[in-house]
Amino acid sequence: MPNGIVIIDKPQGWTSMDVCAKLRGILHEKRVGHAGTLDPMATGVLPVFVGQATKAVSFAEGGQKVYEAVLQLGLVTDTQDTTGETLEERAVTVTEDEVRAALGRFLGEIEQIPPMYSAIKVNGQKLYDLARQGREVARKPRKITIFDLALTQNLGNGQYALRVVCSKGTYIRTLCHDLGQALGCGGCMAALHRTEASNFRIDEAVTLEDVAREGEALLRPTDSLFRQYPAYTIPSAEQERKCLCGNSLRAKLPDGLYRVYGRDGAFLALSEAKDGTLTSKRNFFSV
Secondary structure, three states: OOOEEEEEEEOOOOOHHHHHHHHHHHHOOOOEEEOOOOOOOOEEEEEEEEHHHHHHHHHHOOOOEEEEEEEEEOEEEOOOEOOOOEEEEOOOOOOHHHHHHHHHHHOEEEEEOOOOOOOOEEOOEEHHHHHHOOOOOOOOOEEEEEEEEEEEEEEEOOEEEEEEEEOOOOOHHHHHHHHHHHHOOOEEEEEEEEEEEOOEEHHHOEOHHHHHHHHHHHOEOHHHHHOOOOEEEOOOHHHHHHHHOOOOEEOOOOOEEEEEEOOOOOEEEEEEEEOOEEEEEEEOOOO
16 A cells, blocks of 8 residues: 655646545555645645555644745736736836835734635635635634745736745735735736745655656655654664554653654654653554
């Protein structure tokens, strides 16, 4: 049975769930899930988890993400990107320096109102379902963090290339919309490419065609998600039995998270050491 993580360079026009469905067919495995949804128009890093690795999805959804986006000034749409219906068009008279100055207002922890075209639920209904019915409801602002926001190129015709480093839950479409509002001319997102997510980079990504051709060979081990944490190998058969039964272990380790391995090198768990006790946060062995 296939188990592991594959970093897909998501093609434009596909939903994240489309990618998972395609991989279920290629790998003949029902347990397939992704971390960090990308809009259909977006491309780039989409971590996909297969088999036992699906237990790790919740650990992959946090952390910072890096995007390359194109801001289109002078255009306001219902979806906050260029795929939507035009609500307003305005002349763009702002300068590149004014755009650069506006970026600074969005750095750090800010509040962002999620777009109507999103999968967030309000009273049990997804916002995009309500939006398609022509309904708009109040959305509570959410705290997000923009760690870095840079203008990388003036593309002309009111378009600017941006590089965004942000927290989980950030809508780049909404950031573009809000930038346009701050500049007084309106704006939306014209393109989006994710270059990093869950500590995986675009140069590690493969295409769906690659997976169709090479199959399970492109799956990376589940513990690659946790490569930032030190490894700990259980030293005895008795302690390994305790681990496999879900019990905590005594271990003289500095406090923190660890990748825990059996004596045969098999990845068993992500565990937390505290006050000399090692407790599993998630087991990855088969029972």
